[in-house]
Amino acid sequence: MIAIRGLALGKSHGHYRVFQDLSFEVAAGECYALFGPNGAGKTTLLRVLATLYRPSNGRFEIMGHDGVAEKDVVRAALLLLAHGSYLYDELDAEENLRFALALRGLAPTDRQIKLVLDRTAIGAFADLKVRFYSAGMKKRLAIAKAMLIRPQVLLMDEPYTSLDEAGMRLMNQYIRDIVKEGAAVLMTTHDRLRSAEVAQRVGVLDKGRLSHITVDELASHAVF
Amino acid sequence: MPFFRVIRWVAWKDLVSEIRSRETISSMFFFALIVILVFSFSFSMDQEAARELIAGIIWVAFAFTGIIGLGKSFAAELQNDCLEHLQISPAPKGAVYLGKLAANLLFMLVVEVILFPMFVIFFNLDVVEELPLLLLIFALATLGLSTVGTLFSAMTVHIRAREVMLPILLLPLAVPVMIAAVEATRGALNGLPLSLYGNWLQLLAVFDVVFTVLSFWAFEWIIDS
Amino acid sequence: MTRLYLRWSALAVVAVVIAFLASRYFDRHLASFTPEDVVSRQPVAAVRVIGSVKAGTLTGDAAAGHARFDLAGAQDTLPVQYDGPPPDNLRELKTLVVIGRWDPASAVFLAHDIALVTNYGFVVGAYLVGFIPLAFFLFGMERRVTLLYREIKESRLYEPEKSDDVDPR
Amino acid sequence: MISAMIKWMQRYEGWVGGGAAACLIVGLYLGLVASPPDYYQGEVVRIMYVHVPLAQTAMLAYSVLFGGSLWYLWKRDPVVDNMCHAAAGLSAFFTAGALITGSIWAKPTWNTWWTWDARLVSFAVMFLILAGYLMLRTFVDDPEREARYAAVLAIIGFADLPIVHFSVEWWRTLHQPLSISMRGVSMSGEILRPLIIMGIGFSAIFAYMLMVRTQMLYLRRLLIAKKGRLLSQAHLSTAGSGSPSGT
Numbered sequence: 001m002i003a004i005r006g007l008a009l010g011k012s013h014g015h016y017r018v019f020q021d022l023s024f025e026v027a028a029g030e031c032y033a034l035f036g037p038n039g040a041g042k043t044t045l046l047r048v049l050a051t052l053y054r055p056s057n058g059r060f061e062i063m064g065h066d067g068v069a070e071k072d073v074v075r076a077a078l079l080l081l082a083h084g085s086y087l088y089d090e091l092d093a094e095e096n097l098r099f100a101l102a103l104r105g106l107a108p109t110d111r112q113i114k115l116v117l118d119r120t121a122i123g124a125f126a127d128l129k130v131r132f133y134s135a136g137m138k139k140r141l142a143i144a145k146a147m148l149i150r151p152q153v154l155l156m157d158e159p160y161t162s163l164d165e166a167g168m169r170l171m172n173q174y175i176r177d178i179v180k181e182g183a184a185v186l187m188t189t190h191d192r193l194r195s196a197e198v199a200q201r202v203g204v205l206d207k208g209r210l211s212h213i214t215v216d217e218l219a220s221h222a223v224f
Numbered sequence: 225m226p227f228f229r230v231i232r233w234v235a236w237k238d239l240v241s242e243i244r245s246r247e248t249i250s251s252m253f254f255f256a257l258i259v260i261l262v263f264s265f266s267f268s269m270d271q272e273a274a275r276e277l278i279a280g281i282i283w284v285a286f287a288f289t290g291i292i293g294l295g296k297s298f299a300a301e302l303q304n305d306c307l308e309h310l311q312i313s314p315a316p317k318g319a320v321y322l323g324k325l326a327a328n329l330l331f332m333l334v335v336e337v338i339l340f341p342m343f344v345i346f347f348n349l350d351v352v353e354e355l356p357l358l359l360l361i362f363a364l365a366t367l368g369l370s371t372v373g374t375l376f377s378a379m380t381v382h383i384r385a386r387e388v389m390l391p392i393l394l395l396p397l398a399v400p401v402m403i404a405a406v407e408a409t410r411g412a413l414n415g416l417p418l419s420l421y422g423n424w425l426q427l428l429a430v431f432d433v434v435f436t437v438l439s440f441w442a443f444e445w446i447i448d449s
Numbered sequence: 450m451t452r453l454y455l456r457w458s459a460l461a462v463v464a465v466v467i468a469f470l471a472s473r474y475f476d477r478h479l480a481s482f483t484p485e486d487v488v489s490r491q492p493v494a495a496v497r498v499i500g501s502v503k504a505g506t507l508t509g510d511a512a513a514g515h516a517r518f519d520l521a522g523a524q525d526t527l528p529v530q531y532d533g534p535p536p537d538n539l540r541e542l543k544t545l546v547v548i549g550r551w552d553p554a555s556a557v558f559l560a561h562d563i564a565l566v567t568n569y570g571f572v573v574g575a576y577l578v579g580f581i582p583l584a585f586f587l588f589g590m591e592r593r594v595t596l597l598y599r600e601i602k603e604s605r606l607y608e609p610e611k612s613d614d615v616d617p618r
Numbered sequence: 619m620i621s622a623m624i625k626w627m628q629r630y631e632g633w634v635g636g637g638a639a640a641c642l643i644v645g646l647y648l649g650l651v652a653s654p655p656d657y658y659q660g661e662v663v664r665i666m667y668v669h670v671p672l673a674q675t676a677m678l679a680y681s682v683l684f685g686g687s688l689w690y691l692w693k694r695d696p697v698v699d700n701m702c703h704a705a706a707g708l709s710a711f712f713t714a715g716a717l718i719t720g721s722i723w724a725k726p727t728w729n730t731w732w733t734w735d736a737r738l739v740s741f742a743v744m745f746l747i748l749a750g751y752l753m754l755r756t757f758v759d760d761p762e763r764e765a766r767y768a769a770v771l772a773i774i775g776f777a778d779l780p781i782v783h784f785s786v787e788w789w790r791t792l793h794q795p796l797s798i799s800m801r802g803v804s805m806s807g808e809i810l811r812p813l814i815i816m817g818i819g820f821s822a823i824f825a826y827m828l829m830v831r832t833q834m835l836y837l838r839r840l841l842i843a844k845k846g847r848l849l850s851q852a853h854l855s856t857a858g859s860g861s862p863s864g865t
Contacts, residue, residue: 103309
């Protein structure tokens with residue numbers, strides 16, 4: 001679960017305040033979709049929660065652990081799927097997976113790797129250097145990575161971009177699965193249709209403030 | 225031990241990437257070749273002058289090639305935001321540092337081992353019996369350059385003018401390494417007894433230990449907020 | 450702003466006074482004449498004369514503090530009668546400074562002390578290098594602080610914000 | 619705690635500055651007028667009364683920078699970071715001063731402007747490290763990251779200086795066996811007195827300058843921060859509800 005209390009981020013020793021006084025929670029087994037216009041601070045919020053930036057005020061907890069003081073525990077529990085694919089161009093899919101998992105102290109078996117590559121439909125390209133992958137394939141590989149890691153908290157930055165129709169279905173299926181297993185999912189997105197399929201709660205971040213709306217309101221909401 | 229596994233995997237990742245692309249080592253190698261060429265033109269060398277100057281030339285070439293390799297080390301991590309990944313992965317940062325250090329050290333040593341025979345050929349050096357000692361000197365001094373160098377590579381990767389800043393920050397700090405390496409290499413090449421330049425090896429060892437520990441500790445502040 | 454300039458003007462005045470005193474002190478105690486100056490200007494007060502001891506002219510008991518020698522300048526030479534503490538540096542062909550007064554009656558320079566030629570230029574240079582940039586550096590900084598204060602005031606940024614939580618203290 | 623100390627020192631900075639000026643004037647009198655010339659060095663010894671305090675102050679400034687950097691990494695206090703930045707600039711200034719006055723002293727004494735003496739080389743390296751430090755600070759965009767990187771660099775550089783000193787000392791004894799070395803200056807009271815007074819004066823003026831410069835950097839950052847935050851006020855405030863609520 002993610003619990004955020006009075007979180008503020010002034011970037012750069014308070015030079016510029018992106019958002020302030022945010023409070024909300026994402027429970028275990030819940031998928032929360034965060035909407036908002038460009039530049040509202042959605043991505044920045046995810047990056048704070050992923051412990052990339054220090055918040056300038058307030059605190060947040062991931063699985064009951066403080067996001068600043070207990071960084072290491074938090075990092076082991078969460079996974080961020082960001083815009084950058086976090087893949088090494090010269091390694092192939094399998095090597096990339098093994099490396100990413102090794103950083104978390106995990107060692108997947110060949111069978112597990114083959115399974116997730118097949119499920120994400122990139123098994124045929126498993127021996128290809130990631131350099132030759134398209135953006136959509138990289139995203140699929142990221143899903144495969146997440147499948148192996150099974151994070152308790154999953155943060156996703158615009159998960160649907162550059163995925164094809166089948167890829168989006170795959171993504172949603174994966175989100176449903178992991179939510180069923182009891183993970184907390186927080187995603188930022190602009191795709192109302194796709195996110196409405198999986199999200200239980202929806203928030204709109206605009207001008208540094210968060211307002212909650214229901215999933216049904218999503219189609220008619222006019223902020224973005 | 226997860227700590228050592230992380231070291232191994234980081235180093236392995238760099239090595240495999242390098243073996244497949246050959247980007248770093250080939251650019252280092254050709255740069256060093258050019259340096260040798262320029263030096264042999266700019267000093268008209270007879271046997272006598274060569275004995276005096278060659279150690280300095282070797283280490284100037286090695287230091288600048290090393291800087292090229294070090295600069296590329298963390299620039300490569302910028303692709304696909306991999307550096308961010310290293311930051312937020314739960315892996316101990318010190319292990320990541322040691323992995324990168326091992327890879328950098330290996331690249332530099334490989335280039336040096338390829339280059340050294342060229343010095344021997346171009347400048348008519350006589351090295352057969354001192355070879356193991358020379359390798360030890362190379363290893364110690366290269367470790368000294370790459371400990372701080374790896375740290376500064378991570379530091380300069382996020383800043384403007386990073387290609388300039390790496391040598392500007394690294395070389396003043398590496399003054400002791402350069403002095404010790406040049407003196408020890410000169411001693412070994414001229415066939416002096418080890419007791420005359422043994423203390424330089426000690427100095428190199430002290431530098432290596434101090435800065436490996438310091439950089440290991442400081443790396444966390446560089447890569448993580 | 451005015452206070453800053455007032456303070457620094459006061460400092461500048463002090464510096465000028467010190468410089469004036471220093472140059473007075475230098476003229477009185479450290480500046481030296483050449484033998485030509487002494488011959489042509491016939492000074493009455495005690496002066497310092499710089500020159501080299503002419504070879505073969507040093508007579509008398511230098512170790513006891515009594516000696517006669519000729520002090521050579523570029524053209525003229527000056528006969529010197531030295532009576533004073535035993536000098537360390539009185540040797541032939543040595544360039545040094547003799548301190549004493551010119552006796553026009555006997556046409557002999559009566560010296561009571563001997564000093565080495567010193568590089569006052571280096572000393573003065575070092576002190577100027579030490580202090581002048583320091584003063585300019587400090588002045589620039591203080592001026593900048595004052596300007597920044599004024600800018601912050603004028604742009605009315607000093608008004609406290611409603612939530613000052615991320616103020617860099 | 620350091621912030622409180624800085625605040626306290628800023629309150630009394632006028633006294634520190636005045637005291638420094640008084641010490642320097644007394645030191646000038648003692649050094650230039652009252653003290654006798656040295657037996658061996660002659661009048662040139664008077665350069666020491668400005669050179670040695672400059673060098674000592676440069677080292678003091680680097681020590682402050684080192685301590686402040688450690689403190690910053692521990693507590694992340696932006697004011698301490700400002701102080702470190704100020705100390706680095708001052709240390710570079712005093713190092714340059716010490717190098718130049720040392721050079722002026724060396725010319726009449728050793729008959730050379732520069733020699734590869736351990737002390738000289740360590741100071742030159744220190745100057746280069748500080749110059750690199752100041753350059754690094756201008757090249758980082760994010761102030762938080764700038765402070766972190768700078769602190770690490772200052773600590774690493776500080777650890778390097780003794781090793782530089784040793785290595786150059788060994789290297790020198792190897793190549794120019796002590797043809798010209800610093801003679802152990804006989805520290806008679808007449809030489810010691812102006813040295814101490816000038817040392818106190820320079821340390822005090824360093825403290826004063828540190829306060830002024832910290833203030834300068836702090837104000838500059840404040841100005842940028844406040845302008846930025848006015849911008850974010852526009853970003854954060856909604857048309858209906860006026861300014862956002864505070865925490």
